Amino acid sequence: MRYSWGMLVGSVRAALGLFFLGLFFLASPALLAADYVGSNVCRTCHPNVFATFSRNPHYKSIASGKEKPENTGCESCHGPGQDHVNAGGGKATIPVAFSGLAPEKVLDACLRCHSQTVSRANIRRSEHTQRDIVCTNCHSIHSSPAPKFLLAKQQQRELCYECHASVRAQFSMPFKHRVNEGFMQCTDCHNPHGAFAATWNMAARPRMVDQAVGNEEPCLKCHIDKRGPFVYEHAAVRVDGCETCHNPHGSTNARLLKRPVTFTLCLECHNGLGNFGRRLDGPQNPSASHNLADPRYQNCTTCHVRIHGSNGSQLFFR
Amino acid sequence: MTRTKIVFMAHVVAIALHAQPPVAPTAESVGLPRGDNISGYNVRQSFELGYRWHTVGGDTGMYRSTVNYGNGPRLLSSSLSVNSLEGHGGYFDQIQLNTQGLGNDPYESASLRIEKNRLYRYDLSWRSDAYYNPGLTISGGEHFLDTVRHVQDHDLTLFPQGSFKIFLGYSGNTQTGPALTTIQQFDVRGDEYPLFADIRRSQHEYRLGAELNMMGFRLNVLHAWVDFKDDTPVSLPAPSPGNNPTDLNSLTSLQRSEPYHGTSPYWRVALFRENKLWAANGRFTYVAGHRAFVDDETAFGFNRVGTPTGTQIVTLGDAERPALAANFTFSLFPSAKLTLTNQTSVSNIRMVGNSYYTQVTNGVFATPFNPFTYLGILTIANSTDADLRLTKWFAVRAGYEYSTRRIRSIEGADITGVPTPPAARVPIEQENALNTGLLGVRIHPLKALSILLDTEIGRADHPIYPVSQRNYETYRGRIEYKLRSVRVAGYSRTDYNTNWASLANFASRSRQNGIDGSWLPKNWFSIDASYTKLHLDTLGAINYFAQLSNVGPLQQVTTDQSRYVSNIHSGNLSARVSIRQRVDFSVGYSLVQDVGDGRLAPLALPGLSLGAPQVSAFAAAQTFPLRYLSPQGRVSVRISEKIRWNAGYQYYGYHEDFSALQNYRAHTGYASVLWAF
Helix, strand or coil: CCCCHHHHHHHHHHHHHHHHHHHHHHCCHHHCHHHCCCHHHHHHHCHHHHHCHHHCHHHHHHHHCCCCHHHCHHHHHHCCCHHHHHCCCCHHHCCCCHHHCCHHHHHHHHHHHHCCCHHHCCHHHCCCHHHCCCHHHHECCCCCCECCCCECCCCHHHHHHHHCHHHHHHHCCCEECCCCCCCCCHHHCECCCCCCCCCCHHHCCCCCECCCCCCCCCHHHHCHHHCCCCCEECHHHHHCCHHHCECCCEECCHHHECCCCHHHHHHCCCCCCCCCCCCCCCCCCCCCCCCCCCHHHCCHHHCCCCCCEECCCCCCCC | CCHHHHHHHHHHHHHHCCCCCCCCCCCCCCCCCCCEEECCEEEEEEEEEEEEEEEEEECHHHHHHHCCCCCEEEEEEEEEEEEECCCCCCCCCEEEEEEEEECCCCEEEEEEEEEECCCEEEEEEEEEEEEEECCHHHHCCCCCEEEEEEEEEEEEEECCCCCEEEEEEEEEEEEEEEEEEEEEECCCCCEEEEEEEEEEEEEEEEEEEEEEEECCEEEEEEEEEEEEEECCCEECCCCECCCCCCCCCEEEEEEEECCEEEECCEEEEEEEEECCCEEEEEEEEEEEEEEEEEEEEEEEEECCCCCEEEEEEEEEEEEEEEEEEEEEEEEEEEECCEEEEEEEEEEEEEEEEEEEEEEEECCEECCCEEEEEEEEEEEEEEEEEEEEECCCCEEEEEEEEEEEEEEEEEEEEEECCECCCHHHHCCEEEEEEEEEEEEEEEEEEECCEEEEEEEEEEEECCCCCCCCCCEEEEEEEEEEEECCCEEEEEEEEEEEEEEEECCEEEEEEEEEEEEEEEEEEECCEEEEEEEEEEEEEEEEECCEEECCCCCCCCEEECCCEEEEEEEEEEEEEEEEEEECCCEEEEEEEEEEEECCCCCCCCCCCCCCCCCCCCCHHHHHCCCCCEEEEEEEEEEEEECCCCEEEEEEEEEEEEEECCCCCCCEEEEEEEEEEEEEC
16 A cells, blocks of 8 residues: 555644544533623623623723633623523522632632732732631622722721721721821721731731832821931831831820820830840930929920931930 | 612612711712713713811810811812723723812812723822821920821823733822921020921822733832922021020020932832642832931020020931842642641841031030941741631631841941041841741631631740830630621720830730621611720839929939820711602711720829829829710702702810810811712
8 A cells, every 4th residue: 555645644634633623622611612601691681780880890801802701701700601591590500609609719719810919919818818808898899889999888998997996996086097088098008908028016017007119117108207217217116117106097195196195105115224225225214304293304305306217316306 | 679779779888887987078979870871981970069167166276186177168079980881982991080178178189090991091199188286285386287298199000901011100299388396405404495397398209110921920020219308497486485484595596407308219029920729929129218418507595504605507418228128928729728828028127327417606616526327127027827718617727927137226426536446336236036826716607697716926035125015915806797787796806015124014905895787777777886995004114303302303213104094985876867768867976085094183093103203294194084076967958860969067076184275176067069960
C-alpha cells in the first residue's frame, strides 16, 4: 500500500481535530455557553431588578458586549440560568443565590472579580471577614440607595453604626469629628476591607485603620501641620500615635483630649519614673519652677505651644 | 408585593435606621425617583432649598465649637444623576453629583463622578469645614481657632476596566483663618502672652500611577509629589502685661515670621495574585519627607525684674523623615472550611533634624548652637490567623502576632567652639517586643441569630510610656437577632491595661456595654433606639512640684496619683411615621451624660482620697460630669409628585455640672422645599 504525503497530512489534521473536539466535550458542563441564557432572559421575569440596572456599575459587563457569558450581567454573579429557566423559577435552581450563601462563599463570589486591588489586599485577614461580615452585609447590589459604591444604606455612617453602636455614641458627644454632619466618612480613616499593619503602636493595633499613603496615621491626611518632620519631635506622637492623647471619634473634652485638663494628661507620662521615654530615664517631670498649684502652670500648652513638634525649641516653646 | 411596595420598603429601611444627624437636610425623598429619559440618558435631579435659623443662650463660643450652624438661605442638598440607558453614551455613561450644605453651612461637601465605560472614570470630592474652637479649658481661651479647611481630591483613572490602567490624581488641603496662640518670654521664669496668628497652610499632592494585569498577576505602581507650606505670621496686637499682671514682666511688641516649606515625594508598589488555593500580595512604600524652615522672631518688653529687654532669635535648618513600609500577606485555602493567613510587615521611620540657633538679648550675642536630633523607629511584625468553619453554625478563629520595635534616639547640640564629644552622637537604643494572642468563636444557632465572642491578650516587655499598652486584655461579645423588620443587638467589651516600672504603676479599665435595635412593623412606621454605657477609669503615678500651703517653698509631690473616672451614658431614639405617604413626621432624641464618679462637687468624694498631699486642681480633674442633649423633630409634606415641603427644629443643650462658664442652650431650625424630577 502506498502512502502519499497528502494522506499523512490529512491524518494528522483529523487527529488534531478529534483531539480538540474531545477537549470541547470534556469541558465542564457548567462552562458550556449553552447553559448561560443571557440577561435578557432574566429580564422577562425580573423586570423590577432590570428597571434600574442600567444605573448599576455591574451593567458595564452587559454594555460591553465583549465579556464571556460567565462574566456578563446577572449570570456573572448568579451562575448559569438555564436550569432556573427550565424549572420555571425558584430559588433552589439559582446556582448562586446570595441570600442562602455562607459568608465565605459570598466573599469568594465577589472576589472573583473584586480581588487584587490595594484597598482590598487585606480582606482575607480583616476583622470583618473574621466575624462573618462580608460584602453583602454592607453592599446591596440590586436596591442600593447609594449608587456610587452600592451601599446598603444611603449614608455610610448608618451602615457602620448598625454594628458599632459605641462608635455612634462617641460621634454623638459634644466634641467629635464631623461624621454625623456629613463632612467626614468612616472610610476617611478606616478601611472596612482590612488595613495593613499599623506603622505605629507596635503594629498590632488598631487593625482597621487605613494609613495615609505616606505610611502615616490617617489623621495626618487632614492635619497637615502635625506631619512634620520636625527637628524636635514629640516622640509620643510618632511612636504610639495620636491616640496617646486624643480620642479620635469623639470626646466630652475639648480638642478630643483624653482628659478634661491638660496637666493630668501630660503628667501621667511626664512623671520621671522608671525607664520609660526616649532617653530611658522616665519622661521628665515638671521642674521645680512649675508650681502646679498655680493655675498658670496647669495649662501646659500655654508655654509648650508646639506640643506636636517644634523646629526651634526642644521644650516646644516656639 | 408590588414593585412599588418593594421599592418603597427599601427606601423606608434606608432612612429609618439613622443616628442623630443634624435635622437638615431632609432625609425623605419626594417619591420614587424614576427620572426622565433624554437622548439615551436617564436623568434624575433633586434640590432642597431652605433657610436655617438659630438662637443661642449662654456661651456662643462653645456652641460654635460643637454645633456651629448659623442663619441664612442654603442649598441644603442636591443631587444629579445621569446614566446612559444602554451603556454606550457619547462622552460619558454616568454622571453622579451630590452636594450638601452649600451656601454657608459650616460643613459643605460635594462629590462628583463622571465615567465612560472602559475609557475613563473621574472622581471629585470637595469638602469645607468651618472650625471654631475657643480652647477655653485647655489654655484659658488663648488657643482660639476660627479657621476654614478646604479639602479636595481628584482622581482620574484611564481604562478602568482594562488590563492596563493609568491613574492621575490631585489632592489639595488648605487651612486659613485667624487664631490665637501664646508665647513664653523672656526666660523660664517669665510670663505668657497671647499672640495673634493668621493661619496660612496648604498642601498639594500630585499622583501618577499605573496598573498592569498580566499572567494572573496584578502590578500597581504609584508615584506622588507632595508639597507643604506653612506661612503663618504671628504678632502681638497690643502691648500685654501677660497672664500674670502682678509681676514685672510685660511684652510691648513681637513679630515672628516662620516660613516652613517642604516636600514628601513617595513611591508605592503593590503586587497581587489570587487563585483557588492561595492568595498573595505585597506592598512596598517609601516616602522621603523633607522640611526647611526659618524662624525669625523679635520681641521687646520688660523682664521679670522690670528691666527693658529686647531679644531677637533666628533659627533655621531642615529636617528629614524617610519612611519605609513593606508588607507581604500570604493566604492559604487548604479546604473550603479553613483559611490561613500570614502577614509580615516592616516599618522603618527615621527623623533627622539639624538647625542653627542664635539669640541676641539686649545687643549681646548668646553663643549660637546647632541642635541635632535623631529619632528612628523600626518595627517588624508577623501575624498568623486561622479561621476554621467547623459546621454551618459554628466557626472558630485564632491568631498570634509577634512584633518587635527598636527606637534609636539622639538629642544633642554642637556649641560653637566646643567640640561635641563623640558619645553625644551615640544613639540611645531601646527595644520592645509584643506577643499577642487572639481567640474567637462565631455561633449561628438560627439564621437570624448570631453570637460573636472573642478575646485578645497582649504582653509587651518594654513600652515607651507609662500610658502605653503593656499587659492588656480585651474581651468582646456581641449578639444580634435580625429579621427583615426587626433587629436587636447587644454587645459588651472590656479592655484592661496594666503598665508598671519600679514602684510606679498605670492601670486603665474601660467597659463598653450597649443595646440597640430597630423595628419596622409597617412601611409607614419605624423606630430606632440605642443605649450605650461607656466606662473608663485610670490610675497613674504622677510627680510634680507645688506650693501646698500659702507660704513656703515649693514641695515635690511624689506620692500623688492621677485618677480619672468617666461614666458616660449615651442614648439615641428616633421614630418616623408616614401618613398616607403624604406627610412624614420624624422625631429624635440624643443624650450624652457623663455622671463622672458620682460626686456632687468638684472636690473628691470622701473616702477617695489617696492619703497623699494633693493639689485641689488634681482632685477636681478626676472627673468631668456633663450633659449634652439634642431633641429634634421634623415634618415633611408631599405637595405634589415632584415637590415636598419640610420644616424641622433641633435643640442643643450643653451643661457642665461643676462650672457654668461654657454652658449653652441653642434652638436651631429650618424650612425648605425639596424639588425632585
